[in-house]
Amino acid sequence: MAEPRVAIAYDCLFPIDAGGGERVYRRMAELFSERGSAVDYVTRRGRDAGPDAGFDVVGVWSGDIADASGTRKMSSAVGFALAVFRHFVRHRREHDLVVVAALPVLNVFAVRFALLGTRTVVATDWLEIWTWRKWRAYSGALVGTVAFVLQSLGVHVGRIQTVNSGFTRDRLLRYRRRADPIVLGLVDLVGEGTDAAGESATPPFALFVGRHIPDKRLEALPPALAAARLAVPGLAAVVAGSGPETDAARRAAEAAGVADVVRFAGRVPDDELERLMGDAAVLVNPSAREGFGLVVAEAASHGTPSVVVAGEDNAAAELVVDGENGYVAASVAPDVLGAAIVRAVEGGEPLRRSTAAWFSRERLTRSLTGSVAELVERWRAVSSR
Incomplete structure (x- = not known):
């Protein structure tokens, strides 16, 4: 059987839009193309993948998807979903496999309804699955409740489901017990890494990388x-990124x-970020919510351990093995x-070597290349029924 004609539907495109999900879908499009598939990346207008991308970018809607605080806007979610629906209605027999991001979940329904009556296989990808409490906190009581109900229905759409972590897989199975989601391997998104862990800079510094939301x-x-400087007096910090919470962090x-x-x-710039990743004594990611935590893998590719914080919405904690590639703090209490930061810094070169070894092993066993191959095989099995 020939390689499938593929479409990927997501409202962001790396590197114009920065983030872990953006990198996943961009690389997924490239991997399908490398296998011989014709690939359409259906997204917002004004996005260009570059001349050597290997896939086509199809812009279907214009607008901002989030407000000044970084919260996604319901009006934008509706607008993009309607545009996606119209696009796939017009091109309903041009694809064999459509991978649709379930963020926001309206995209899932838009694609499914547009393709009713066709043999196109819909694969829904879940970056995250939230609890009702999380939805209410994020979007308010009314909108959050509606979003939670739509999410609960959305997990039943599509003949294939993919997720970014075992954490999200368990969440999905709460709502669709007979599902068999593919857990995407993502560690290889950050490249091959260094051959050996280098020394961190002196004096040591902790690094934060991400949006300030x-x-x-x-x-x-x-x-x-x-608190850490009481044990490591020379410890400093570098904060990369920007966002609406920058001023609060300065205060x-x-x-x-x-x-x-x-x-x-x-x-x-990318080259400066690479240098910071390699020089840092520890990456600190106190995030309450991560669908995967790709920055942990990025740091580990340089032999830099990470400190993350345990939490019910933080899949990044799955990536950190205490004493091997960093530490998981129980809370953000100072x-x-x-x-946890002190333990990582004082772990020194032995911890950096074990972190580099962790990355070398995990990039082979958690590979997006392998996951795309599994997705194609799952499509073949579903299509032959």
């Missing part, structure tokens, strides 16, 4: 740094008395998070 809990870093640094040792670097 409420879920990332960046404001927890300065007081934790202050937190002032309040904790560490403003002079926290450098807010803003968005940095003394608790600070103690």
Whole structure:
């Protein structure tokens, strides 16, 4: 059987849009293309994959998807979903497999209804699955409840489901017990890594990388740094990225008395980010919510251990093995998070070597290349029925 004609539906495209999900779908499109599939990437207008992408970008809608705080707007979700529906109605027999991001979940229904009556296989990809409480906190009581109900219905759409972590797989199975989702391997998204873990910079510094939005809990870093400096007096921090919570993080640094040792670097070029990843003594990711936690793998590719925080919505904690490639803090309380940072810094070269070894092993066993091959095989099996 020939390779499938594929469409991927998501409202963002890397590198114009930055984020873990954006990188996953971009690389997925490239891998399908490398296998010989014709691939359409259905997204917002004004996005260009570049001349050597190997897939076509199809813009169907224009607009901003989030407000100033980084929260997705319901009006944009509806607008994009309607545009996706119209597109697939017009092109309903041009694809064998459509991979649709379930963020936002309206996309799932748009694709499914547009393709009713065709043999096209719909694969729904779940970056995250939230509890009712999380939806209400994120979107308010009314919109959050509606979103939760739509999510609960959406998991029953599609003949194939994919997820980013075992954490999300377990969540999905709560709502669709007979599902058999593919857990995507994503560690190889960050490349091959270094041959050996290098030494961290002196004096040591902790690194934060990500958008400055409420879920990332960046404001927890300065007081934790202050607590860690009691054991490691020379420890500093570098904060990469930007967002609506930057000012709050600056105020937190002032309040904790560490403003002079926290450098807010803003968005940095890729080569500078690579240098920071390699020089950092530890990556600190106090996020409350991660669908995967790709930044942990990025740090590990340089031999840099990570500190993450346990939580019911944080799949990044799955990636960290205490004492092997970092530590999982029980909370963002300054003394608790600070103690985990100290353990990672004092782990020194032995911890950096074991972190590099972890990455070398995991990039082979958690490979997106292998996951795309599994997805194609699942499509073949479903299509032959």
